[in-house]
Amino acid sequence: MQIVAIVGSKGGTGKSTLAHALxxxxxxxxxxxxxxxxxxxxxxxxxxxxYGYIDGxxxxxxxxxxxxxxxxxxxxxxxxxxNRPAFDHVIAQAADLVLVPATLNAEDIRLALQDLExxxxxxxxxxxxxxxxxxxxxxxxxxxxxxQDRYLGRLIEVGGVRTFLEDATPWxxxxxxxxxxxxxxxxxxxxxxx
Numbered sequence: 001m002q003i004v005a006i007v008g009s010k011g012g013t014g015k016s017t018l019a020h021a022l023x024x025x026x027x028x029x030x031x032x033x034x035x036x037x038x039x040x041x042x043x044x045x046x047x048x049x050x051y052g053y054i055d056g057x058x059x060x061x062x063x064x065x066x067x068x069x070x071x072x073x074x075x076x077x078x079x080x081x082x083n084r085p086a087f088d089h090v091i092a093q094a095a096d097l098v099l100v101p102a103t104l105n106a107e108d109i110r111l112a113l114q115d116l117e118x119x120x121x122x123x124x125x126x127x128x129x130x131x132x133x134x135x136x137x138x139x140x141x142x143x144x145x146x147x148q149d150r151y152l153g154r155l156i157e158v159g160g161v162r163t164f165l166e167d168a169t170p171w172x173x174x175x176x177x178x179x180x181x182x183x184x185x186x187x188x189x190x191x192x193x194x
Contacts (some may be wrong), residue, residue, distance in 0.1 A: 035052065
């Protein structure tokens with residue numbers, strides 16, 4: 001499996017949502033997608049979802065998951081939630097691609113730049129790119145601060161992506177706009193992994 005770690009020292013940038021969406025996006029493209037929960041918060045119920053889910057909150061379990069990944073096909077997505085810089089560094093070492101999400105917020109951009117400096121293999125991704133033209137003008141100024149050689153791209157703001165973080169049994173397939181969000185994210189990641 002190829003391993004993607006989604007990390008960052010700023011909470012609320014969408015690390016967990018992106019991890020679920022990326023694993024789901026793999027399944028929409030007929031690939032195997034597995035999401036690993038490492039955040040110390042309790043995980044959501046993932047029963048019935050088309051992507052795999054692994055609880056990797058203990059170091060022993062996470063090491064086992066990473067060792068097992070080498071023997072399988074597909075995409076393993078590590079949710080580096082919890083804002084733990086030392087932990088981010090460790091999982092970045094094991095990953096084929098490291099993503100640092102940022103949103104339309106001066107603090108997000110500042111901390112994303114610090115994370116990129118601390119994790120030289122990481123790439124920034126702008127999460128929740130605004131659809132409003134006025135707000136896009138502001139977003140362009142923030143985006144310009146991200147180093148272009150370390151920038152994966154933008155993900156348009158889509159209502160409903162937080163459904164990935166809700167306990168829903170049985171699993172309900174998300175609306176088309178959320179499916180498309182997951183497909184776009186998976187496409188950006190596949191391009192970066194090539």
